[in-house]
Amino acid sequence: MKYKLFSNSHSLFVWAAVLLFLLAGSATAAIDGISGTGTGTPADPVTFDLTVKMNAISTADGGSVVFWGYADTSVPPSNANRPQYPGPTLIVEQGQTVEIILTNELELLTGATPNVSIVFPGQQVTATGGVSGLLTREAQTTDVPGTPEDESLVTYTFIATNPGTYMYHSGTRPELQVEMGLLGALIVRPAGFNPLNPTAYGPGTEYDREFLFLLSEMDPLIHETVFAYGPDAPELMETDALSDYFSKYWFMNGRTAPDNMGNAGESAGSLLLYQPYNSLPRMHPGERMLMRVIGGNREMHPFHHHGNHARVIARDGRLLDTGTGGPLAPGEDPDLSFEVFTINSVPGETVDAIFEWTGKGLNWDVYGVSDDPQFATDPPLPHDCTDLVDNETGVAPPDGYGDPGTDTPWEYCADHLKMFPTLLPQKLDLAFGGWYGGSPFLGSMGALPPGEGGLNPNGGFSYMWHSHTEKELTNFDIFPGGMLTMLIIEGWNVDID
Amino acid sequence: METYRRYLLPLLLLLVVMFGTLPVGAAISVQCPGDLDGDAIPDPVYTAETIPDPNPDGILVGDPNPDFDPNVTCMHLSSGDGYITMGDGRPMYMFGFSDVTGIPEDNVFIDGQLSHEFPSPPIALREGDVFWLTLSNVGMVDRPDLFDPHTVHYHGFPQSSNIYDGLPESGLSIKMGASLTYYYLNNDPGTYMYHCHVEATEHMQMGMLGSLYVDPIQNQTGFGGDPNTIAGKEGGPGPTGYVYNDGDGSTAYDVEFALQLGGFDSAFHDASVNTQPLPFALMKADYPMINGRGYPDTVAPVGPPAPPEARPLDGFSTQKVNALIEAAAGDRVLLRLSNLEVTRYFTLGSPGIPMRVVGKDAKLLRGPDGIDLSYTTHSLTFGGGMSYDVILDTTGMSGTHFLYATDLNFLVNGETDDGIGGMLTEIRIAPAP
Numbered sequence: 001m002k003y004k005l006f007s008n009s010h011s012l013f014v015w016a017a018v019l020l021f022l023l024a025g026s027a028t029a030a031i032d033g034i035s036g037t038g039t040g041t042p043a044d045p046v047t048f049d050l051t052v053k054m055n056a057i058s059t060a061d062g063g064s065v066v067f068w069g070y071a072d073t074s075v076p077p078s079n080a081n082r083p084q085y086p087g088p089t090l091i092v093e094q095g096q097t098v099e100i101i102l103t104n105e106l107e108l109l110t111g112a113t114p115n116v117s118i119v120f121p122g123q124q125v126t127a128t129g130g131v132s133g134l135l136t137r138e139a140q141t142t143d144v145p146g147t148p149e150d151e152s153l154v155t156y157t158f159i160a161t162n163p164g165t166y167m168y169h170s171g172t173r174p175e176l177q178v179e180m181g182l183l184g185a186l187i188v189r190p191a192g193f194n195p196l197n198p199t200a201y202g203p204g205t206e207y208d209r210e211f212l213f214l215l216s217e218m219d220p221l222i223h224e225t226v227f228a229y230g231p232d233a234p235e236l237m238e239t240d241a242l243s244d245y246f247s248k249y250w251f252m253n254g255r256t257a258p259d260n261m262g263n264a265g266e267s268a269g270s271l272l273l274y275q276p277y278n279s280l281p282r283m284h285p286g287e288r289m290l291m292r293v294i295g296g297n298r299e300m301h302p303f304h305h306h307g308n309h310a311r312v313i314a315r316d317g318r319l320l321d322t323g324t325g326g327p328l329a330p331g332e333d334p335d336l337s338f339e340v341f342t343i344n345s346v347p348g349e350t351v352d353a354i355f356e357w358t359g360k361g362l363n364w365d366v367y368g369v370s371d372d373p374q375f376a377t378d379p380p381l382p383h384d385c386t387d388l389v390d391n392e393t394g395v396a397p398p399d400g401y402g403d404p405g406t407d408t409p410w411e412y413c414a415d416h417l418k419m420f421p422t423l424l425p426q427k428l429d430l431a432f433g434g435w436y437g438g439s440p441f442l443g444s445m446g447a448l449p450p451g452e453g454g455l456n457p458n459g460g461f462s463y464m465w466h467s468h469t470e471k472e473l474t475n476f477d478i479f480p481g482g483m484l485t486m487l488i489i490e491g492w493n494v495d496i497d
Numbered sequence: 498m499e500t501y502r503r504y505l506l507p508l509l510l511l512l513v514v515m516f517g518t519l520p521v522g523a524a525i526s527v528q529c530p531g532d533l534d535g536d537a538i539p540d541p542v543y544t545a546e547t548i549p550d551p552n553p554d555g556i557l558v559g560d561p562n563p564d565f566d567p568n569v570t571c572m573h574l575s576s577g578d579g580y581i582t583m584g585d586g587r588p589m590y591m592f593g594f595s596d597v598t599g600i601p602e603d604n605v606f607i608d609g610q611l612s613h614e615f616p617s618p619p620i621a622l623r624e625g626d627v628f629w630l631t632l633s634n635v636g637m638v639d640r641p642d643l644f645d646p647h648t649v650h651y652h653g654f655p656q657s658s659n660i661y662d663g664l665p666e667s668g669l670s671i672k673m674g675a676s677l678t679y680y681y682l683n684n685d686p687g688t689y690m691y692h693c694h695v696e697a698t699e700h701m702q703m704g705m706l707g708s709l710y711v712d713p714i715q716n717q718t719g720f721g722g723d724p725n726t727i728a729g730k731e732g733g734p735g736p737t738g739y740v741y742n743d744g745d746g747s748t749a750y751d752v753e754f755a756l757q758l759g760g761f762d763s764a765f766h767d768a769s770v771n772t773q774p775l776p777f778a779l780m781k782a783d784y785p786m787i788n789g790r791g792y793p794d795t796v797a798p799v800g801p802p803a804p805p806e807a808r809p810l811d812g813f814s815t816q817k818v819n820a821l822i823e824a825a826a827g828d829r830v831l832l833r834l835s836n837l838e839v840t841r842y843f844t845l846g847s848p849g850i851p852m853r854v855v856g857k858d859a860k861l862l863r864g865p866d867g868i869d870l871s872y873t874t875h876s877l878t879f880g881g882g883m884s885y886d887v888i889l890d891t892t893g894m895s896g897t898h899f900l901y902a903t904d905l906n907f908l909v910n911g912e913t914d915d916g917i918g919g920m921l922t923e924i925r926i927a928p929a930p
Contacts, residue, residue: 248778300842302880306650306664307657309860325866333865340858341653342882360656363627363682421680422528422629424660429523429675431646431695433666440660461659462667468882470698470839477778479698486667 030195031187031212031292032264032277033089034078040096045157048090049074051103052116052139052182053083058271059249060256061475065220066227067181068106068116069274079265079276085254086214086277086296087168087184094163094191100156102130104139110230113141116182119171121348122317123158123186130154135171163190163201164317165292165350167214175242176231179222183296185214188317200290200352201319204328207290207354209496211281214254215303215345215467215483216296217247220476247299250472250483253277257473257484279485281465282496285442286391286401286410289355295345301472302342306463307357307487309339314352331392342468357489358401359442359461360412364420366461367408367491368441372419378439378446383407385416409492435462435486443491460488525605527631528678529571531564535602537573537631541565570622571629573598575609576647576693576705578637580807581815583784584791584910584918588804589761590639590770591615592693592703594649595810597633606674609635611808614815615789616757617707620691624714624742628681636673639770639806646670648677650694651709652882653859655685665695686713686741687859688833688884690757698777698839702765704789706837708755708818711859715742740831740886741861747871748855750831750888752824758836758843758879758902758920760785763911782840785907785920787820792901792908792921795820820922822900826929830889832900836879843907843920846876847889849898850924856886876903891926898924 036046051073056064069083078088092098104116115131115138127137131151140151170182190202199205222241229235236242252260255272260279262268268278283289291310293303313334314320321334328334333354343351359366368380386406387398394404402411420440424430427449432438437459438446445459456462466473466484475481490496531539533547540547543560574594583589593613597605622628630649637643648670650663660668661679671677693705712730716738719726726746727733740748760782768775787795794801798821800814809815824830832852836843855862855871862870877885901908901921910918 300880302842302882304652304882306662308655309653309858322868335864335866335868336870337865338857338862338870339860340883342858342880344880344883357656359658361682361684362656362658364680366658422678424669425526425671425675425677426523429672430677431665431670431672433664433668433670435667436659436669440658442659456667462664463657463659463662464664464666464694468839469841469880470701471777471780473698474777477776479696479777480666 031089031091031210033091033185033187034072034074035091036098037074038099040093040098042097045097045099046092047074047099047101048072048088049101049103050087050118051081051105053105054107055083055274057085057181057254057274058259059475060259060481061478063220063476065218065249066223067274068177069181070184073103082274084274084276085181085251086216087182089185089187089212089277090168091187091189092160093189093193094160096160098158098160102139102154102156104141104152106141108230109227110233112230112232114231115140115172116177117154117171118156118168120156120158120166120168120186122162122166123160125156125158128155133172135174138172160188162317163188164314165294165352166317167294167296167348167350173231176222176226178297179218180226183216185212185292185294187292201314202328203330204332204334205313205319206288206330208287209283210290210292211279212277212292212294213252213279213303213465214294214296215301216251216254217299217472218249218251219245219247220249221246245298248476250467252279252483252485255279256475257481260485281485281487282460283357283487283489284410284492284496285358285489286356291343291353291355293343293345293351293353295347295349298347300347301345301483302468303345303465304342304468305355305465305487307489308355309341310343310353310355311337311339312343312351312353313337316350358410358412359415362415364418365416366442367411368439368444369417369419374420374423375439375446378444380439380441380444385411385413387413435488442489443493456488458490458494460490460494463487463489523675525602525633525674526676527571527573527602529629529631530569531562531566532571533562536600537571537598539565539569539571566627568625568627569629570626571598571631572596572620573600573605573631573633574618574649575605575612575633575635577610577613577635578639579611579613579815580804581615581704581789582801582804583761584786584794585913585915587911588806589763589784590766591761592637592700592705593617594705594707597810605633606635608810609633610638611806612810612815614817615704615706616759616818617691617705619707619755619818620709622683622709622711623716624683624686624711626683626711628683630679630681631676632671632679633676634671634673640772642772644673645695645700646672647693647695647700647705649679649691651679651681651689651691653687653689653884654681663694670695683711685859686711687856688755688835688886689859690835690837690882690884692837699775701837701839702762702780703769704759704761706757706759708757708833708835710755710833713739713742715739720744720746736829740856740888743861748861748886748888749829751828753831753833754820754822755833756787756820756922758787758834758838758845759789760838760840760907762840780840782838782907783909783911785838785843785902785909787920787922788818789816790820791910791919792917795922822922822924823927824891824924825927826894827892830891830924832887832889833884834877834879834887835884836881838881842878842880844876844878844903845900846903847898847900847924848875850889850891850894851875852877852887852889854885854887858884889924894926895928896926898926900924
């Protein structure tokens with residue numbers, strides 16, 4: 001199979017398409033989630049109906065794991081009333097009053113009827129209904145007849161005071177129930193959030209695209225034991241499963257690789273109905289990606305993102321800023337922010353980081369030199385690096401990068417027309433990755449041997465974003481899998497939205 | 498693990514395989530601008546051996562090589578299998594890299610076999626260096642059933658391209674008997690690391706891991722326009738070096754050491770050498786190490802003798818990097834710390850000498866407005882793929898101090914219980930001169 005998307009005769013069409021895309025304005029890839037009903041006033045809170053149920057998730061090695069999940073049982077439900085791993089991502093706005101009504105429909109084969117609940121770290125929560133528990137009020141599986149209150153239903157209410165990335169999880173036997181799957185993400189958007197010009201925390205935290213990376217793991221022995229013997233059975237203690245925790249599956253947004261790179265929602269297929277969220281970050285050069293990273297269960301994960309450093313701007317929903325300089329100006333980074341090439345994801349902690357990539361300073365033209373004799377059979381597109389304005393302000397002076405609406409926005413012009421430096425070995429000496437498009441150049445394709453490539457139809461640059469505890473790149477003894485995904489940086493000729 | 502004296506047969510088999518199945522034209526081939534003789538060392542002038550024959554331009558011995566560029570740095574790495582000796586004396590099969598720079602390319606395929614080292618050869622670069630790194634795959638001599646390609650992933654390289662990232666899934670990896678050259682313009686100083694990314698869990702557990710750091714341009718320029726601040730590393734009168742372009746000398750140091758945390762799971766390595774299914778799920782580090790050795794080997798100037806199956810390039814050891822930290826009282830000691838262990842986080846403690854953390858993940862710890870984010874600590878917790886730059890102030894210190902995993906169960910060399918071992922090294926402070 002020979003992939004060659006853009007021959008020269010198509011270039012006019014391609015760039016016309018780019019222009020049309022740019023004129024249309026850039027929409028924003030948003031995180032999948034639910035925003036509830038209600039306006040968010042105290043009298044009309046944003047309301048979510050969640051119900052805990054049991055089912056099984058699928059892992060990419062062909063396995064399945066019994067789990068307990070929060071189901072969105074609002075009307076209409078977002079995922080057909082199914083429990084899901086992780087629970088529905090709740091997306092609200094700063095200042096809103098938020099109400100979560102929790103129901104317990106956990107029906108275990110052993111007949112056990114465990115209580116369940118939700119805690120919201122970082123929020124000041126009022127809980128009513130249900131029965132009292134250690135950390136919060138809990139929902140029983142049944143209402144006790146003859147009592148005025150409904151023991152099977154708890155209402156949690158809080159005001160989303162601070163914007164940011166948060167999580168929620170069970171507050172009932174969390175050492176077991178979070179492992180079983182009772183966890184989810186909560187995203188609070190800043191007041192006055194404008195989806196066309198989004199920010200994470202207000203000025204200074206602008207972004208073009210955002211992606212959630214909810215990292216978690218499972219020890220299937222616990223799930224098998226709970227399934228067979230129930231959560232209170234002595235077998236759970238005798239196997240030391242809880243104290244000798246030993247994870248064998250690692251998830252991003254509730255799926256193991258490569259399932260997480262499939263579609264979101266029901267189009268992912270019947271095996272993933274209980275895992276509706278995917279993890280497939282894509283962006284263009286020069287765009288700002290907001291990474292919302294959550295340590296969902298109990299282990300630390302060094303989340304290494306190939307491609308470039310990322311700037312950590314917030315932890316646990318608090319901007320890393322002293323505030324001494326007053327409110328941030330647009331584009332001004334928080335003064336305590338710092339850059340990393342591996343995000344340290346700690347259990348229960350959230351990290352917000354900004355990732356950008358332009359290929360600046362590689363010392364060769366990432367879009368290729370069209371008359372490079374080494375690539376005569378698959379020449380990259382001819383292009384100009386036009387830099388008349390600052391891309392952030394839209395006015396002069398130039399900033400060294402290709403301007404929006406030109407051939408190659410955000411191309412680093414100092415490297416323009418610099419030849420590809422090395423000679424690539426003959427194809428017979430090389431092994432090719434599925435995400436390799438046959439060309440070293442962004443947005444270009446080249447001939448590959450039969451059966452190679454194919455996962456990157458636009459010639460984007462793809463980078464593995466993964467746990468650097470490399471053991472976690474497996475699905476119960478099967479490599480590759482687990483906690484990894486691929487970022488694809490697409491040329492500006494590719495419409496991502 | 499038994500020590501098999503068995504490499505001759507697989508070697509012969511490999512040669513048969515090589516000549517039988519390798520594509521026509523496959524060859525070890527170095528790309529290094531200014532290198533006239535294929536040893537990956539740029540040649541500033543012509544020698545009697547490098548004058549072309551025929552010689553139409555009439556080049557004489559000593560004539561300058563017009564392709565020589567002082568900013569070009571080259572290196573030639575061989576990749577494949579090998580053996581090291583663990584802290585308890587046990588031989589261990591591994592995969593790794595070895596530095597074959599200086600060896601004529603025609604000899605690398607044979608010389609590289611079973612020469613591979615743990616840790617991989619440290620790579621030290623300077624900001625502004627154009628680094629041409631040729632990776633040659635000389636095959637798995639003791640696993641002739643494996644045809645694994647290899648890569649180099651320059652971990653943390655900013656603004657990385659797809660083609661030189663060394664990620665096999667998104668780019669290229671090099672098969673047996675051939676060479677692939679990577680190209681990096683080093684714009685950003687700091688402490689990085691490198692490793693093979695092919696079948697990452699396996700090849701990294703097997704040991705294809707090494708240190709990589711880039712010295713800042715401030716070493717060459719000094720700061721504040723003061724020529725007295727040019728670093729000693731660059732022949733100046735200033736301190737030995739700086740970690741970053743700090744502009745104020747706050748990251749100056751007198752001596753530096755690159756320490757990389759790692760660990761082997763002996764069950765995994767045994768399964769590998771015995772051609773058994775690899776135990777990924779049960780992986781754990783039972784041989785924790787610093788710079789490829791468990792204490793007390795960490796502090797030995799010379800590595801332990803290589804097992805007889807190995808063919809070390811120096812004829813002696815495949816563990817060429819020690820972890821001993823030696824300084825005179827008053828020295829500012831830079832430790833470039835990285836973790837490439839693949840199963841867990843470690844906490845590295847220095848109970849005797851406080852560590853000032855000036856850099857993390859190849860970035861100066863300073864906020865965008867210049868706020869100093871550096872801090873002083875006695876312990877650092879880090880997972881795989883993270884790095885820290887710390888400076889120890891040894892003013893008033895003396896004697897021997899220790900740097901070790903405060904996860905104390907990792908102070909072992911395998912199952913043996915013959916005293917403290919594993920992830921521990923010494924900081925020896927001599928009296929001020």
